[in-house]
Amino acid sequence: MKRYGLYPEMRAQGDWCICGSESGEPKEWLFLGRLAEYGRRYNVRFDATREKVMAIVGKRGQGKSYTLGSVVEGLCTSDSESAIAATSKQRGVLLFDTLNIFQWMNVSVFSTGPQSAEMRNQAAVLQSWGLPPVALDVDVWIPAGYRYRLSSPTFKDLYLNVPDFSLDDWSSLLDLDIVRDIKGQYFTEVFQKVVDLGWTDMEGSFHRPKRNYTISNLVECIQNDEDNELSVYRADTRRAVLQQLRAYERHPIFSGSGTSLRQLIAPGRASVVLLNSLPEDLRGVLVSVIVKRLLQERAEASETVKDLLINPDLDEDQIKEKEELVARSVPKAWVVIDEAQNIVPAGKRTSATTSLVRFVKEGRNFGLSFVVTTQQPRALDPNVLSQVETFVVHKLVSQSDIDYILDNLKSPLPTEIKDDNISISIRELIRDIGVGQAVVSDTNTSRCFVMEVRPRVSAHGGFEA
Template structure:
């Protein structure tokens, strides 16, 4: 069964579903407190329950999705009215660095008592392109420091391919006869600092080995400072590149009738404007644009959630075949969504958005079926970690 039950049509009272038998690109949006993170969690619940052949991966910049391990007893009565019941899911948190260093021993122990699995993830320095290393430190490849760093990483890739680490980049720069002392010292300071972030490994690790198809996989980026270089975007870019490569290889085997152990992927990103922003570049943006444009064939789906649709790159927005919009009020955001209006709607999208009354209501545009409807999002079966914890009697 690949239908994701997300709520009811407010006009017909019929169940509202999303067909997950194929790759999808979905936008979920709404102003703060309107329910966009709640709805993203809803999709994750349905995927984990009904799509056993898919990997569910949530990029979590706020650290709120781990609570999916707990049943939603706060809304038990409302769930019963919908014919549903509280239920927790297997949750695996992928933490950049050591979980106990990031959260503290006491927090980790309590979360493990709730059934949360922890997986420390380390990034492979060799997975980052020479351009990516320069972007990480905001260096131009035309400036002295950028040229030295680019040359060091490029040389190591030619020599070692996937088997070099930060210490090797440091050594290469230290012994670069073309580097001046000022550039060398500044770069070594930056690389030593990067080594202290706890993000990079000193042995090669396969990203795919970190995932568990029997769990909701959550990459918790809340432990990383959003203002420190581009570390959050760096993590997303490396994960996206690796998943794209693995699924492309798997699809080739599937077309040849060969077996593969690499499942299809549903990548879900909250606060997505941080990773594919409009009007500026990030380490992850180019990969996400490629994912949403080319991901259908290799079996890659994308769900992006944001409070600010106007802040997401239009190339991502325009590729979404399903839009679920909660209440939006700012003119910039309404205008950005309204550009997605289609002839079959019988009116502009902004007209539907204005008719949204309360939390949990949304406009759903299904471009594939050329259908627009007002829906009531179903209550969550798992505990919702976002919002202000006033959702007991919602929906």
């Protein structure tokens, strides 16, 4: 693979170049790859001690998802120290897989039994780097009702918790404009009656508001609200909303009590959520609901930990109660979205936009990290990219995308770049790098550098078949 001359030379610590570290040798690190520059081929460690926001970008087929897989592997190794990472195993990983290509992360490239030519190829690449097999802790989740007939029986069913749905979530799922659309206005009234105000049925019985509501509660209000007799809303408007709700009332994803965050996110494990088969509206709402809940629970846990550390006036009972809450809380976590422009695009508000932008801006305060990939940096909401601390830039060819990335890079550019002793610009470098190579820029790194990404230890599903 081609190497480039970038100057001044990168400073190394022993056998490693450190990326993303605020102070010296990191306590927790991920093995990202090795320098693809003239001189010694130092391996690259990424500091994972503290919370991060990372973006992996590049045109189709250049290795974005592969790189993302390498990052996630380091976060879910079975052992706290291995050839690819050293972590405390106190953080979980939640990967939203929009293309369903990470469902084989629990398959080692060195798996026993007959292997296809593709898997032999992946194993050979790993062996060429001298890396041993590394065990990973991975769970694969599939939204209930979207399991293929031949889906693996080891996949876990994911259920949504209806009370987590806000009015905005329902308006997105039902495709209602709650301000301009008459159906949206009517649903808003029903939702507020069921959740916030309470309502009276046709027999005069008052139904108290329910924060822990069900779809059946919404249906019942539409059918039996005493205000129906004098309502400004026509019967066909009420009937249209009722039919939409009944369809979701029967949907498997809303059956049961919902999958808890503690089930979905466990310390030291990666949970891959397969989203490819979901309709676009449900996909966005699913991400929004889970991310909102995670941010809320982590904020409460973080505040409680701080109170335990700071407040001198807590008595023994209060301390015990707060310690129990922390013990029950969802762990610190990495939230990862592949091809995120499909979930939180630029110039278009989706059901997930508000939740994800808030998550990216506030999450690090509560122990939450964020990683995204995209083929088109300009197609991703700029409020997300503005928070990125680490860019991993695979080959790009669009001038507008290259310019956009260069405007947002976090570390100084090299003073000189050479390709076979010919001076080139950073734009030419980004256009020229090969598959599996990337330009890396990080807030706490002395300059941008070129890296060859570490081979995966688990099966990569991002090839054509």
